[in-house]
Amino acid sequence: xxxxxxxxxxQRYQELKEKTKLKIHRLDDEDVKAVEPHNISSQELQDLEDxxxxxxxxxxxxxxxxxxxxxxxxxxxxxxxxxxxxLMKRSGR
Numbered sequence: 639x640x641x642x643x644x645x646x647x648x649q650r651y652q653e654l655k656e657k658t659k660l661k662i663h664r665l666d667d668e669d670v671k672a673v674e675p676h677n678i679s680s681q682e683l684q685d686l687e688d689x690x691x692x693x694x695x696x697x698x699x700x701x702x703x704x705x706x707x708x709x710x711x712x713x714x715x716x717x718x719x720x721x722x723x724x725l726m727k728r729s730g731r
Contacts, residue, residue: 639695639698639699639702640702641699641702643699644696644699644700644702644703645702645703647692647695647696647699648696648703648707650692651689651692651693651696651711652710654685654688654689654692655689657685658682658685658686658689690716693714693716693717694716696711696717697716697717697720700717700720700721700724701724703721705725705728708721708722708724708725709721709725712725
């Protein structure tokens with residue numbers, strides 16, 4: 639995968655992360671027992687699935703991203719550790 643494709647994936651990740659952040663926080667704040675499955679729209683579920691797929695694809699091209707992007711990704715539960723490892727390698731640690 640080329641550098642340009644990776645930058646596009648990163649942009650898509652950022653868009654989906656922002657789009658889904660409100661949904662995730664809403665669910666975290668509510669009593670989970672009170673949340674019924676139909677409270678999440680099929681579009682919201684699709685966005686969450688797209689985010690997971692984008693993260694999986696992005697993991698394969700983290701080396702192409704700049705340090706600032708990697709720092710942004712470093713707090714992600716799924717790909718953060720790999721982003722941190724790349725940053726450490728680049729810093730010579």
